[in-house]
Amino acid sequence: MSSHAHTGGSTVHAPMAEPSGFIRKYIFSVDHKVIGIQYFLLALTAVVIGIVLSLLMRFHLVWPNATLPFVSGGQMSQEQYLALVTMHGTIMVFFVLTTAPQGGFGNYFLPIQIGAPDMAFPRLNMLSFWVTFLAFVCIIAAFVVPGGAPISGWTGYTPLSGLGEISGPGEGWGQTLWIVSISLFCLASLLGALNFIATTIDLRAPGMSLMRMPLTVWGWFVTAILGLLAFGVLLAGGILLLLDRSAGTSFFIPAGLVVNDQLQPHSGGSPLLWQHLFWFFGHPEVYIAILPGMGVASHVLSTFARKPVYGYRAMAYAICAIGFLGFMVWGHHMFVSGMSPYSGFAFSVLTMSIGVPSAIKTFNWLGTLWGGKIQFKTPMLFALGFVSLFVSGGLSGLFLAQPAVDNMLHATYYVVAHFHLVMGVAAIFGIFAATYFWFPKMFGRMMNEPLGKIHFWFTFVGAYCIFMPMHFIGIAGGIRRYADASAVGFLAHLQPVHQFMTIAAFITGAAQLFFLFNFFYSLKFGPKASKNPWNATTLEWDTDSPPPMDNFGGHYPSVYRGPYEFSVPGAGDDFIPQWLEPSQVARAK
Amino acid sequence: MSDTEFEGIVASPWSGGASPFAINSKKLGMWLFIISDSLTFSALLISYAYVRLETPNWPRPFEIWPAIAKSSLMTFVLLSSSLTMVLGVNAAFNGDRKKTVRYLIATILCGIAFVAIHATEWVTLLGEGVTPWSNPFNPAAPLFGGTFFGLTGLHMLHVTIGVAYLAIIAWGFGKGKYTAEHVEVSGLYWHFVDLVWMFIFPMVYLLSVNPK
Numbered sequence A: 001m002s003s004h005a006h007t008g009g010s011t012v013h014a015p016m017a018e019p020s021g022f023i024r025k026y027i028f029s030v031d032h033k034v035i036g037i038q039y040f041l042l043a044l045t046a047v048v049i050g051i052v053l054s055l056l057m058r059f060h061l062v063w064p065n066a067t068l069p070f071v072s073g074g075q076m077s078q079e080q081y082l083a084l085v086t087m088h089g090t091i092m093v094f095f096v097l098t099t100a101p102q103g104g105f106g107n108y109f110l111p112i113q114i115g116a117p118d119m120a121f122p123r124l125n126m127l128s129f130w131v132t133f134l135a136f137v138c139i140i141a142a143f144v145v146p147g148g149a150p151i152s153g154w155t156g157y158t159p160l161s162g163l164g165e166i167s168g169p170g171e172g173w174g175q176t177l178w179i180v181s182i183s184l185f186c187l188a189s190l191l192g193a194l195n196f197i198a199t200t201i202d203l204r205a206p207g208m209s210l211m212r213m214p215l216t217v218w219g220w221f222v223t224a225i226l227g228l229l230a231f232g233v234l235l236a237g238g239i240l241l242l243l244d245r246s247a248g249t250s251f252f253i254p255a256g257l258v259v260n261d262q263l264q265p266h267s268g269g270s271p272l273l274w275q276h277l278f279w280f281f282g283h284p285e286v287y288i289a290i291l292p293g294m295g296v297a298s299h300v301l302s303t304f305a306r307k308p309v310y311g312y313r314a315m316a317y318a319i320c321a322i323g324f325l326g327f328m329v330w331g332h333h334m335f336v337s338g339m340s341p342y343s344g345f346a347f348s349v350l351t352m353s354i355g356v357p358s359a360i361k362t363f364n365w366l367g368t369l370w371g372g373k374i375q376f377k378t379p380m381l382f383a384l385g386f387v388s389l390f391v392s393g394g395l396s397g398l399f400l401a402q403p404a405v406d407n408m409l410h411a412t413y414y415v416v417a418h419f420h421l422v423m424g425v426a427a428i429f430g431i432f433a434a435t436y437f438w439f440p441k442m443f444g445r446m447m448n449e450p451l452g453k454i455h456f457w458f459t460f461v462g463a464y465c466i467f468m469p470m471h472f473i474g475i476a477g478g479i480r481r482y483a484d485a486s487a488v489g490f491l492a493h494l495q496p497v498h499q500f501m502t503i504a505a506f507i508t509g510a511a512q513l514f515f516l517f518n519f520f521y522s523l524k525f526g527p528k529a530s531k532n533p534w535n536a537t538t539l540e541w542d543t544d545s546p547p548p549m550d551n552f553g554g555h556y557p558s559v560y561r562g563p564y565e566f567s568v569p570g571a572g573d574d575f576i577p578q579w580l581e582p583s584q585v586a587r588a589k
Numbered sequence B: 001m002s003d004t005e006f007e008g009i010v011a012s013p014w015s016g017g018a019s020p021f022a023i024n025s026k027k028l029g030m031w032l033f034i035i036s037d038s039l040t041f042s043a044l045l046i047s048y049a050y051v052r053l054e055t056p057n058w059p060r061p062f063e064i065w066p067a068i069a070k071s072s073l074m075t076f077v078l079l080s081s082s083l084t085m086v087l088g089v090n091a092a093f094n095g096d097r098k099k100t101v102r103y104l105i106a107t108i109l110c111g112i113a114f115v116a117i118h119a120t121e122w123v124t125l126l127g128e129g130v131t132p133w134s135n136p137f138n139p140a141a142p143l144f145g146g147t148f149f150g151l152t153g154l155h156m157l158h159v160t161i162g163v164a165y166l167a168i169i170a171w172g173f174g175k176g177k178y179t180a181e182h183v184e185v186s187g188l189y190w191h192f193v194d195l196v197w198m199f200i201f202p203m204v205y206l207l208s209v210n211p212k
């Protein structure tokens, strides 16, 4: 063993013996790799549910009067539609986009990529997962409690979410479960974030300076900082909202509110306060969803272009800048909530300034590709798709960032298009790129390439077909969260566009079966993966596939160079791994 | 090309292989927890300020006797507990197990006293008719009770958890299961909870002293 495990007074655990019982090994495991897979499988379950919900929504938008076998009364009510909207958004944002990239891949690969045997706090890590799991159980339980799922959207806007049953089905039990679930999720994410930060600061292998960390690690690290600072605020909001609902307070509910012809017994509160608390969390949250994807995209683009990441330092600083600015722009979600024009102006300028580091990242991705010997493997395709979607979705953000323009576009499908491209699908592409890229390492087998490519093209084209037309519906005034636009005079003629999107959604949804099949088939029957099938450079490729319990089998790597040394002039191979001692590097003949 | 050489960067404490702050991960973890928890409290205090500023004639019912006297006593008790905590940590690093445990127990007793006095405060207020949804002082400011019970309640929960946490540490340290570092980390938590009170006391009590 190297000196690594006991230096600096840090309490790194010596390599643990592998637990033998099934429960300790796979259920209540403290191994970050097992926990990472648990997070991943949780997200996989969640995404399947989330997609089914979205398809039901798309179906209802086009055939609002269809009789459905599983809906009581045959036809879906408007409240049921809203419940779908709420549950789709909540499950996707929290349990997929926050869970898979950070909890899943971050957990699995952050320690390995920095050369550590595990997280800084393995038991806390296990706790984080199981609390997340409990949160998931709560949100799913909202489907089956009396009244059903809540209807106040993934943003849980007050006063709707604060009043209880009177304001609609699902606002009783369902909404309470929603708040409990989100609060638990906050707690779990706080603990997870703390663990990620401590691990990155304390457990880097000798030679792994900050500027030698893979950009994936930068992504996870900054995401964890955002999580640490943002989830605590949402937790505070959750506590207050729960008090409003169950202790009779009125933090978020103003006086004189009449709902369903009944004067509500609340007074003194402010719905704006909830919006501030929610979006102070909510905006950083969108970066929590995307930063790991940015890291993965950089990592994969560099590997398959066989070129170093263009402007590595700028990339790392841009991640930090995005994280920092991300805390100062939450007001752009509230331009029409009654904001002073001066604050609106400030939030607008700050919001647009995020465009600068975002553009730096984009141009550096292109710079990385420029002149590379590009290998179009499936992970590479998804990383390219990520860049494309991020740009397409980010540009519409610049329009929304103008208060005057947002007055018209707020709460329309334009916003839905913006955030689905830039957050929803882009982050999912990051997850897919990560899955195809790291599957060999995680499970010791290769995934099927042709199936992966088919999956990519269906999903890529499909995503654009679903979300591009939404911009036009939004500009035409199509309001989001309406259950039935065909009944609205000035929107009725846009129904064919909705039909097109629905068909695209069903095809894209079905295409995900290629992925599921590929995943589970390859798990069992894929060709065996070598240690380093992509000829990549970072530490996870220095160990077996899958890695042993202590990650490196008793030896701990030292790091001799930056993470992306591809096609170095004068070297014999077109890649020089981080762990290779300078004397071992092959020279060109 | 020094950047690609291992030796080129060993000089910096950030170059890997060691904790750059030269503290153990547990301590770092506790600091990180404190950061996130202070954000939760900040959000609550800011929410309190927000609704208070929005409400005309926010009640200011606290008389010097008994409310302010009691809360000052609570402040004193909590501050003393920080002192005993410091002494306890000091004793732990000096390897004096008995003394450490004694100081920890003193800290725990202060914590319990704090919660007990606070509980009488709550009972008094509830007796006067203050609830989370109403108060007798100004019915147009129903959030007076909500903010009061919410903020102090969450703080009390932290003190209670702290008491249990310190009890475990005292027990384990007495048995030789825990090191001085464990004691120190629990001390960080305890001081933090103290510090939060130093915000709650002026904002909730002193700003609501009866002006008459």
Ligand code: HEM
Residues within 6 Å of the ligand: A155, A286, A287, A289, A290, A332, A333, A351, A352, A354, A355, A358, A394, A396, A397, A398, A399, A400, A401, A402, A406, A409, A410, A411, A415, A418, A419, A422, A423, A424
């Ligand atoms: C330069 C980049 C960006 C700008 C200028 C920008 C701007 C905006 C603005 C002004 C809104 C509010 C629209 C409204 O509600 O009326 C918005 C909504 C949103 N943005 Fe962005 N955005 C950017 C990038 C991103 C990224 C990278 C993500 C996620 C990864 C993201 C996710 C979202 C989400 C989820 C919403 C809507 C939330 C909701 O109302 O349900 N945005 N964006």
Ligand SMILES: [Cu+2]
Residues within 6 Å of the ligand: A282, A283, A286, A329, A330, A332, A333
């Ligand atoms: Cu935002």
